[in-house]
Amino acid sequence: MTLLTPSRRAVIGGLVAAPFVLPAGLRAQTLGFVDYPFTLGVASGDALPDGFVIWTRLAPKPLEPQGGMPIRPVAVDWEVAEDDGFRTVVARGSETAHPELAHSVHVEVSGLKPGRPYWYRFKCAGEKSLTGMARTLPAIGAIVDKVRFAAVGCQHFEAGWYTAYRHVAEEELDFVFHYGDYIYEYHPGTVTNERHQPIDPVRLYVGGEPYTLGDYRIRYAQETLDTDLMAARAAHPWFCTYDDHEVDNNWVSDRDQDGTDPALFLLRRRQALQAWYEHMPVRRASFPQADGAVEFRRRADYGDLLRGHFLNTRLYRTDQPCGDDYKPACAGVSAADAQILGAQQEHWLGEGLASGHQRWQLIAQQVMICPLDRREHDEPQPVYNMDSWAGYQGPRTRLFDQFAAHKGGNIVVVTGDEHQNFANDLIHHDKVVASEFVSTSISSGGDGHETRPGNEAWMRRNPCLKWTGDRRGYALSEVTREAWTCHFRAVDAVSVKGAPIRTASRWAVQAGKAGLVQG
Incomplete structure (x- = not known):
C-alpha cells in the first residue's frame, strides 16, 4: 500500500x-x-x-x-x-x-x-x-510502496530566516527527522560564515548565553515562535534528536569545549536537556533522568519498506581526540576505548539491523560518518574533523563491520551538522557498505555558495565524496522498493525572507546495488 x-x-x-x-x-x-x-x-x-x-x-x-x-x-x-x-x-x-x-x-x-x-x-x-x-x-509487516521524509536542523536563529521550513510544511511527507541544533547557545550577535568571519544577524536572541533552565526555555520559545518553523511542526510528525548546540558547542558526555569541571558542566547539561524535552514531541521515555541524561534513541518501522534507527551520538561519546577541531590525526584517533554510540547503543543497533527484514535500513544520526580529508591546499597530512566519526577510527570500523554484516544491504545514513550538503559512499575494505546523505543547515552559516570555496580539493582527495553543495535548505528522501533518492532542496538566500525552493542536486542508491548514482 x-x-x-x-x-x-x-x-x-x-x-x-x-x-x-x-x-x-x-x-x-x-x-x-x-x-x-x-x-x-x-x-x-x-x-x-x-x-x-x-x-x-x-x-x-x-x-x-x-x-x-x-x-x-x-x-x-x-x-x-x-x-x-x-x-x-x-x-x-x-x-x-x-x-x-x-x-x-x-x-x-x-x-x-x-x-x-x-x-x-x-x-x-x-x-x-x-x-x-x-x-x-x-x-507491522504491511506492504508499503513509498516513504518520503525530510532531514532538517542546524537552525541558527540569528543567521537567517527559516524560509526552508515553510517549504518543508508544503511538502508531501510521512515524517520529518530533526537531527539537532534546534537552538544555538551562542551569545547574541555571534554570527559567522563558513570561514568564521562575522556576518550581519537578521534578528537577535533575547538575553545572554543560556546557562539556567529559565535561559534555555526562553531561547526555545523564541525559536518556536517563528511561524515558518511552527508551520513545519504542525504539518508533519517529527522524530527529534539533539546534537551539541542544544547544550554547548561540541560537548560530549560530561565534557564541554572549555574544560569546565564536569560536575559543573553536568548542571548545565541537565537544565539544557530538560528544556529540549519540554519543547519536543517526544515520549516519556525521554523524560530527564536522575542524572540529567535525556535519551532519545528510537526505532521505527514503515512496514516492509523501511526501518529507521535514530541514534544518539553525544550522550555516550568519549572526548574528541587531538584537542578537537580540524587537524591531522593523532594517536587518540585510534584509541581502543573510544566511543561514539557507547557499547549498549552499539549492541542495540546491531540487534536492530540483524532483525530488520525491511527493504531499506535508515541510520539517522548527527555527525558525518565519511572520514573526509579536509585539506584545501598542500598540507602534508590529511586533516579531519575531530568532532565527526573521522576522529573515532575504532567506533567507525565497528559500525562499518555491522553494515557489512547486514545480509539485506541497502543501508543509507542520513546526517546533519556540517552546514552543507554531501553525497557520500561509505567504503570499508575497498567495498561500499552504505551511502550517506548529509543535509545542509536551515540557516546556520548564512546564505552560502553553490560550492564552498576549497571544496574542489575535497572532491579530488576523497573517493567517498560524490557531490557537495553549500546553500541552505534540507534533504528530502524518497524511498521506494526500487531506489532511495535524495533531493537536496535549497534556497538561494536566508538573509531575506521568502526565497523559492529548488533541487540543487539529486542522488540515488538502487536497491541491491551498492554506491551512489546521480539523477
Whole structure:
C-alpha cells in the first residue's frame, strides 16, 4: 500500500496558515494568564502503529519567566480526529500541564488505526490551539510502496530566516527527522560564515548565553515562535534528536569545549536537556533522568519498506581526540576505548539491523560518518574533523563491520551538522557498505555558495565524496522498493525572507546495488 496523504491544501491552508493570527484571549483570564496560551503552536512525533505523541506548551507570554503562566498545574484538553473538521473524533482526554515542565504537554495517544493521518488540537480556558496533523506507523509487516521524509536542523536563529521550513510544511511527507541544533547557545550577535568571519544577524536572541533552565526555555520559545518553523511542526510528525548546540558547542558526555569541571558542566547539561524535552514531541521515555541524561534513541518501522534507527551520538561519546577541531590525526584517533554510540547503543543497533527484514535500513544520526580529508591546499597530512566519526577510527570500523554484516544491504545514513550538503559512499575494505546523505543547515552559516570555496580539493582527495553543495535548505528522501533518492532542496538566500525552493542536486542508491548514482 501507499501511505495515506492528506491534501496539502487542507494541511497548509486550513490547518496551519490561518491560525497564525493569534487572538488575544479574554477567557484565559480565569486561569490567571491574560493572553492567548498556545503561542508556541503544536507538534507531533514518535509514532507507533497505534498512536503518536502530541505536544503543546502553554505560554501566553513566552519570552517572560514561566512563560507568563501561574505557578500551578493547569488542565489542558485534547482531541484527535480522522478528519480536519473534527467531525469524527476518535480520542480525547485531559492532560495536566505542570509548572515544573514549563507547562508543556506530552500526550501519548494510543488505540488508533495504523498507517493513516490524524488531526489533533488542544483546548484550555476556552481557547483552541491551531490544528496539527499526525500519522501512525503502518501495521507491522504491511506492504508499503513509498516513504518520503525530510532531514532538517542546524537552525541558527540569528543567521537567517527559516524560509526552508515553510517549504518543508508544503511538502508531501510521512515524517520529518530533526537531527539537532534546534537552538544555538551562542551569545547574541555571534554570527559567522563558513570561514568564521562575522556576518550581519537578521534578528537577535533575547538575553545572554543560556546557562539556567529559565535561559534555555526562553531561547526555545523564541525559536518556536517563528511561524515558518511552527508551520513545519504542525504539518508533519517529527522524530527529534539533539546534537551539541542544544547544550554547548561540541560537548560530549560530561565534557564541554572549555574544560569546565564536569560536575559543573553536568548542571548545565541537565537544565539544557530538560528544556529540549519540554519543547519536543517526544515520549516519556525521554523524560530527564536522575542524572540529567535525556535519551532519545528510537526505532521505527514503515512496514516492509523501511526501518529507521535514530541514534544518539553525544550522550555516550568519549572526548574528541587531538584537542578537537580540524587537524591531522593523532594517536587518540585510534584509541581502543573510544566511543561514539557507547557499547549498549552499539549492541542495540546491531540487534536492530540483524532483525530488520525491511527493504531499506535508515541510520539517522548527527555527525558525518565519511572520514573526509579536509585539506584545501598542500598540507602534508590529511586533516579531519575531530568532532565527526573521522576522529573515532575504532567506533567507525565497528559500525562499518555491522553494515557489512547486514545480509539485506541497502543501508543509507542520513546526517546533519556540517552546514552543507554531501553525497557520500561509505567504503570499508575497498567495498561500499552504505551511502550517506548529509543535509545542509536551515540557516546556520548564512546564505552560502553553490560550492564552498576549497571544496574542489575535497572532491579530488576523497573517493567517498560524490557531490557537495553549500546553500541552505534540507534533504528530502524518497524511498521506494526500487531506489532511495535524495533531493537536496535549497534556497538561494536566508538573509531575506521568502526565497523559492529548488533541487540543487539529486542522488540515488538502487536497491541491491551498492554506491551512489546521480539523477
